[in-house]
Amino acid sequence: MKATRTDVARLAGVSTATVSNVLNGxxxxxxxxxxxxxxxxxQLDYRPDMxxxxxxxxxxxxxxxxxxxxxxxxxxxxxxxxxxxxxxKNYFVNICTGLHKLDSYFDNFITRHMDxxxxxxxxxxxxEDKLYYLVERGVxxxxxxxxxxxxxxxxxxxxxxxxxxxxxxxxxxxxGHEEIAYLSGLGRDLPYDLRCTGYLDMVRELGLSCGDSLxxxxxxxxxxxxAAGHACAVRLLETGKPxxxxxxxxxxxAMGAMKALLERxxxxxxxxxxxxxxxxxxxxxxxxxxxxxxxxxxTFGRRAFELLYSNIVNDTTGYYKNKLTLVKGQSTGPxxx
Amino acid sequence: MKATRTDVARLAGVSTATVSNVLNGxxxxxxxxxxxxxxxxxQLDYRPDMxxxxxxxxxxxxxxxxxxxxxxxxxxxxxxxxxxxxxxKNYFVNICTGLHKLDSYFDNFITRHMDxxxxxxxxxxxxEDKLYYLVERGVxxxxxxxxxxxxxxxxxxxxxxxxxxxxxxxxxxxxGHEEIAYLSGLGRDLPYDLRCTGYLDMVRELGLSCGDSLxxxxxxxxxxxxAAGHACAVRLLETGKPxxxxxxxxxxxAMGAMKALLERxxxxxxxxxxxxxxxxxxxxxxxxxxxxxxxxxxTFGRRAFELLYSNIVNDTTGYYKNKLTLVKGQSTGPxxx
DNA sequence: TTGAAAGCGTTACCAA
DNA sequence: TTGGTAACGCTTTCAA
Numbered sequence: 001m002k003a004t005r006t007d008v009a010r011l012a013g014v015s016t017a018t019v020s021n022v023l024n025g026x027x028x029x030x031x032x033x034x035x036x037x038x039x040x041x042x043q044l045d046y047r048p049d050m051x052x053x054x055x056x057x058x059x060x061x062x063x064x065x066x067x068x069x070x071x072x073x074x075x076x077x078x079x080x081x082x083x084x085x086x087x088x089k090n091y092f093v094n095i096c097t098g099l100h101k102l103d104s105y106f107d108n109f110i111t112r113h114m115d116x117x118x119x120x121x122x123x124x125x126x127x128e129d130k131l132y133y134l135v136e137r138g139v140x141x142x143x144x145x146x147x148x149x150x151x152x153x154x155x156x157x158x159x160x161x162x163x164x165x166x167x168x169x170x171x172x173x174x175x176g177h178e179e180i181a182y183l184s185g186l187g188r189d190l191p192y193d194l195r196c197t198g199y200l201d202m203v204r205e206l207g208l209s210c211g212d213s214l215x216x217x218x219x220x221x222x223x224x225x226x227a228a229g230h231a232c233a234v235r236l237l238e239t240g241k242p243x244x245x246x247x248x249x250x251x252x253x254a255m256g257a258m259k260a261l262l263e264r265x266x267x268x269x270x271x272x273x274x275x276x277x278x279x280x281x282x283x284x285x286x287x288x289x290x291x292x293x294x295x296x297x298x299t300f301g302r303r304a305f306e307l308l309y310s311n312i313v314n315d316t317t318g319y320y321k322n323k324l325t326l327v328k329g330q331s332t333g334p335x336x337x
Numbered sequence: 338m339k340a341t342r343t344d345v346a347r348l349a350g351v352s353t354a355t356v357s358n359v360l361n362g363x364x365x366x367x368x369x370x371x372x373x374x375x376x377x378x379x380q381l382d383y384r385p386d387m388x389x390x391x392x393x394x395x396x397x398x399x400x401x402x403x404x405x406x407x408x409x410x411x412x413x414x415x416x417x418x419x420x421x422x423x424x425x426k427n428y429f430v431n432i433c434t435g436l437h438k439l440d441s442y443f444d445n446f447i448t449r450h451m452d453x454x455x456x457x458x459x460x461x462x463x464x465e466d467k468l469y470y471l472v473e474r475g476v477x478x479x480x481x482x483x484x485x486x487x488x489x490x491x492x493x494x495x496x497x498x499x500x501x502x503x504x505x506x507x508x509x510x511x512x513g514h515e516e517i518a519y520l521s522g523l524g525r526d527l528p529y530d531l532r533c534t535g536y537l538d539m540v541r542e543l544g545l546s547c548g549d550s551l552x553x554x555x556x557x558x559x560x561x562x563x564a565a566g567h568a569c570a571v572r573l574l575e576t577g578k579p580x581x582x583x584x585x586x587x588x589x590x591a592m593g594a595m596k597a598l599l600e601r602x603x604x605x606x607x608x609x610x611x612x613x614x615x616x617x618x619x620x621x622x623x624x625x626x627x628x629x630x631x632x633x634x635x636t637f638g639r640r641a642f643e644l645l646y647s648n649i650v651n652d653t654t655g656y657y658k659n660k661l662t663l664v665k666g667q668s669t670g671p672x673x674x
Numbered sequence: 675t676t677g678a679a680a681g682c683g684t685t686a687c688c689a690a
Numbered sequence: 691t692t693g694g695t696a697a698c699g700c701t702t703t704c705a706a
Contacts, residue, residue, distance in 0.1 A: 030691060033691080051450050052683030227622060385699085
């Protein structure tokens with residue numbers, strides 16, 4: 001039923017090797033032959049079997065993405081561009097989510113000979129050794145937000161959350177705020193949450209009297225969605241500690257937190273200024289529109305692919321740190337009390 | 338470097354065929370032999386090469402999902418359960434988004450011998466013939482929301498949007514509303530938007546005086562996100578036509594629409610009642626919490642996999658229509674003017 | 675209960 | 691420029 005390369009060869013009156021040469025763009029085939037072969041291909045609606053091809057080439061032209069959280073539009077926007085870039089180089093991309101079986105993903109990446117994997121899941125979700133194991137088994141790895149990764153073995157891309165948090169704090173301080181809360185959604189002892197580190201650094205550096213008493217962290221299992229932002233804000237309010245500004249780990253959390261404030265009649269930004277991270281599109285449509293440390297998601301996605309690509313093709317690991325920019329919305333304003 | 342089945346066979350002192358029999362759970366191998374083989378497997382850290390295996394079995398144990406829109410949390414919730422169900426049967430699932438190259442996805446599904454594909458993209462995004470072409474090439478297809486699909490060739494799962502829309506309208510009418518708008522995000526002439534059909538049916542049946550003048554549809558390219566809801570609401574307001582209730586194609590759109598109302602000082606639900614579809618988690622955290630026709634996303638996802646699974650294993654197409662339930666939130670209330 | 679060997683659809687090397 | 695053919699790692703008869 002399905003035409004194979006042998007069928008094409010027979011119809012075109014050439015050998016299978018010649019068909020391969022034509023299809024794989026070798027330039028040492030006479031033009032007339034090329035035409036005959038292509039005609040046969042058309043006529044039989046033949047397409048090369050990628051599985052069989054992979055058998056011999058040891059490449060699959062397939063890249064996996066392990067996604068922390070498909071729900072967060074941030075990842076959606078990043079991955080869209082990643083995939084675009086990958087498609088341009090003829091890679092087929094598949095997103096894997098469903099963190100219940102992260103280990104089994106890794107096994108699949110190996111046994112299915114993925115050329116590369118972009119692991120955009122926080123390191124606590126899996127054993128870091130697994131990354132190196134993938135590499136040993138021939139699967140190139142790009143990791144994200146993994147400050148402790150061995151950069152000689154895996155490529156890495158991260159957002160400069162440390163600087164971004166400093167910028168966020170500076171901005172709020174410039175508006176007169178002193179009691180600034182940070183709602184993390186993660187544990188404060190997780191070393192790779194650079195926002196947390198940056199926050200504590202700035203509190204100390206600026207001599208803010210609140211110390212770390214306005215840092216709301218979370219216990220395992222962590223979550224960083226709308227509901228988590230809401231929950232963290234509630235916990236902050238329950239401490240009864242005064243605050244006039246609030247930074248959230250991402251935009252989704254910021255939206256959840258704003259909702260909690262609103263429910264208690266606390267106005268944004270009149271009573272409390274709120275900031276997020278990421279700069280998801282929805283933030284601009286929020287009421288009030290969200291001030292955020294924004295990531296250029298298209299650039300991030302494309303850079304990510306390029307890093308992984310050069311790892312695959314040139315066997316070169318690479319590192320990229322992405323800068324965030326302050327986007328001012330209506331959710332922040334001068335201190336009023 | 339990587340151990341093959343030959344290595345295992347040699348180490349265990351058996352033939353490769355025996356290794357296969359052991360690994361694939363054939364019961365006709367002596368227990369002592371099984372143990373010897375398993376030890377060799379362990380020792381060599383051997384795992385079967387799925388690519389090579391697929392060469393002979395013609396199966397890949399791989400399922401693709403074509404997603405309309407990763408941004409919408411609705412799909413995220415559905416796919417999570419789909420993947421869970423698939424993993425239980427040892428299928429590896431990959432999500433493909435990035436609608437820029439839908440056709441090239443289909444090609445990839447064929448040449449990579451995916452066992453099945455769940456096409457959760459609206460039919461206008463691709464040529465319907467492509468679905469049948471996949472089937473001819475041995476890739477089983479489950480389509481969603483495609484009322485015109487040939488059910489003898491592809492399996493299908495859909496939400497009962499027709500009934501759901503009727504329920505939504507009845508509910509609003511029971512609250513006293515008469516001028517009820519529908520914000521679609523799609524074109525009114527797209528036959529598979531059963532919400533639209535249901536809306537127009539009910540308008541006629543109930544004899545609502547607004548006729549179809551409060552139906553806001555959109556031109557290609559359609560979009561159904563937060564921004565689209567906002568835009569549709571703005572267009573509705575610009576018509577100057579009076580309305581006291583509004584149904585949106587999904588929850589995300591409802592949120593965007595509410596934002597547009599709010600910007601103009603229109604209160605929800607005091608001035609206008611708002612409803613959505615889907616029942617995404619975020620809706621409960623909204624202010625006011627969203628009244629919606631809710632889909633049981635876990636059931637939907639699991640049923641979807643089961644349909645595709647039985648298509649793959651038994652070569653049987655199937656059809657399932659999923660009921661929606663009314664979830665009352667704070668965004669709807671009695672007519673007040 | 676085990677093994678030998680054919681076959682799956684390609685690629686790539688080497689020879690013609 | 692072309693073709694013959696071994697090789698890739700596995701499954702699966704068919705014999706032993």
